[in-house]
Amino acid sequence: MSDCFSRSAPHLGFTQDGVDFYDQTRSWPPNITMMWRESIVARLGNAANILDLGVGTGRLAIELRREAPNVVGLDFSFPMLSRFSRKQREIKDKVPLIQGDATMLPFHESSFDCVLTTHLWPFVAEWHRGLSEVCRVLRRSGLLIDTEGGPTFEGLRGELHDAWQRALVRRGVVARYPGPQSRHAFEKALRELCARKVGHISIATWSESKQVKELLSTVAGHYQFCFCVPLSEVKAIQKEIETRAMNHFQLDETVLDPQSLKLSIWRFGANRESVIDRCVRWFRE
């Protein structure tokens, strides 16, 4: 395996530092992860063949593996997969891991009952191609389950992101995801591929207590690692925003950070062959 993710997409940061940041800031409370797992297993059963696409450091796949033994993880980033392997060292039934690209999946047609994605698509520049690959590797009546989960950006976190966006614009720094720019664009593309939304399940809403300084550094890390904003800019903006925040908050004050977790479930049209033909035509245009 090689670090092809950071080489071919140098603007994205799932490199070694990004792995540490990701692992430290992205976990959900154990009961929420369990609810996520139960919703998936209730929908698919225990025997389903599942591809966790963009599996990352495995925070979800490891949990899913407890009840769904046929789960496979694929990711572009060698550092993310290495961290996942390390976590699995002591586990007997490991999730098989493959380094690969969501836009060129190394699987035969109709290999899976379900493709799971969590926080993947914003990072995939050729995301249309990735969706057509998902359609190709899914069995007839297979499902794409996309987890929409994490902070709702209400409260202080939302204010901090707004402040970051304004500061970046002022400094002429471009920070945008290479993938779909909105949920609407993503869902529109799926509909154009004859996929139908067959479920939209709200699993949980909850709030996490965070210290102001923790939120400040998590949001800064987001711009550093997810958008690869240069470190000098990150430090300057972080300082500016921290100074302003201190006019209103104590750095060790605790605030609530609202979170929500939803599943959006898609089934590609019954006439899969024609969908795949259309995908091929579409991406050749």
Ligand SMILES: C[S@@+](CC[C@H](N)C(=O)[O-])C[C@H]1O[C@@H](n2cnc3c(N)ncnc32)[C@H](O)[C@@H]1O
């Ligand atoms: C934000 S992380 C999410 C990881 C995991 N799904 C989770 O929720 O913990 C996004 C992951 O997508 C992977 N990724 C981005 N583009 C990819 C691509 N084209 N093919 C495969 N993986 C990709 C990154 O390497 C990273 O591990």
